[in-house]
Amino acid sequence: MTSVLKVGEVQHTNGTSALTVDSSGKVNAPVLGTLTRNVVSFQATGPASYTSYGANGVMSYNDTSSAGFHDNTGGNYSTTNAEFTCAVAGLYHFQASCLVVSESAFGIILNYRNSSDAAIANFHCYNHGRTAQTQCIVNMSVGEKMRVLSEDTIAKYIGVYGRFSGFLIG
Numbered sequence: 001m002t003s004v005l006k007v008g009e010v011q012h013t014n015g016t017s018a019l020t021v022d023s024s025g026k027v028n029a030p031v032l033g034t035l036t037r038n039v040v041s042f043q044a045t046g047p048a049s050y051t052s053y054g055a056n057g058v059m060s061y062n063d064t065s066s067a068g069f070h071d072n073t074g075g076n077y078s079t080t081n082a083e084f085t086c087a088v089a090g091l092y093h094f095q096a097s098c099l100v101v102s103e104s105a106f107g108i109i110l111n112y113r114n115s116s117d118a119a120i121a122n123f124h125c126y127n128h129g130r131t132a133q134t135q136c137i138v139n140m141s142v143g144e145k146m147r148v149l150s151e152d153t154i155a156k157y158i159g160v161y162g163r164f165s166g167f168l169i170g
Contacts, residue, residue, distance in 0.1 A: 008020060039073050039074060040168040041165075041167035041168065042064060042071055042073070042076065042077035042084060042164075042165060042166055042167075043164070044061040044064045044070060044072075044163070045063050045070065045160065046062055046162060047060060047159060048160065049159070051156060052153055054150065054153055055151065055152055056151070057149065057150045058082055058147055059096075059147075059148040059149065059164070061096075061148060063079065071165075074087065083145050084145060084166050085143065085144075085145050086142055086144045088142070088168060089140060089141050090169065090170055091170055092139075093169055094166040095133065096134055096148040096163065096164045097132065098131070098157060099158075099161035100131075103129055104130075105126070105152075106151065106154040107124055107152060108124075108125050108132050108150060109124050109134070109149040109151055110123040110135070111148070112144070112145070113144065121136075123135070124151065146166060
């Protein structure tokens with residue numbers, strides 16, 4: 001059996017409006033983002049020193065708590081193994097960046113994997129300079145993972161000059 005609920009406003013028992021729907025179907029929720037949806041986001045940096053991770057080594061973006069701009073809303077980013085694990089299926093945006101000590105040819109990879117750790121896709125950035133940045137948008141299922149790999153053995157700085165971030169678009 002199918003039911004249709006026809007309302008223009010949802011209120012708390014004290015009369016405070018929580019949600020309104022206009023005639024076009026547009027929803028207005030004063031607290032959207034704090035109570036009415038699943039917010040998933042993270043931003044991490046790593047060691048404040050040049051570190052060599054080896055070819056295909058996992059880069060250790062392991063700080064989500066300092067400097068006021070770090071984040072781990074939803075708690076889906078592990079600072080222990082420097083990876084995001086999807087708990088809410090949807091479309092995500094990821095970005096990673098780093099700095100190298102001197103101008104050089106080097107690369108970083110956003111490594112997208114399934115729940116069994118098999119690679120689904122790699123999003124590369126290869127540069128000949130001092131900085132590298134890569135980004136992607138992927139439609140993730142629950143249990144899939146994203147991390148950053150070093151494409152080579154060049155030492156990388158991911159302290160204040162590097163970031164790994166991601167967020168649920170919808």
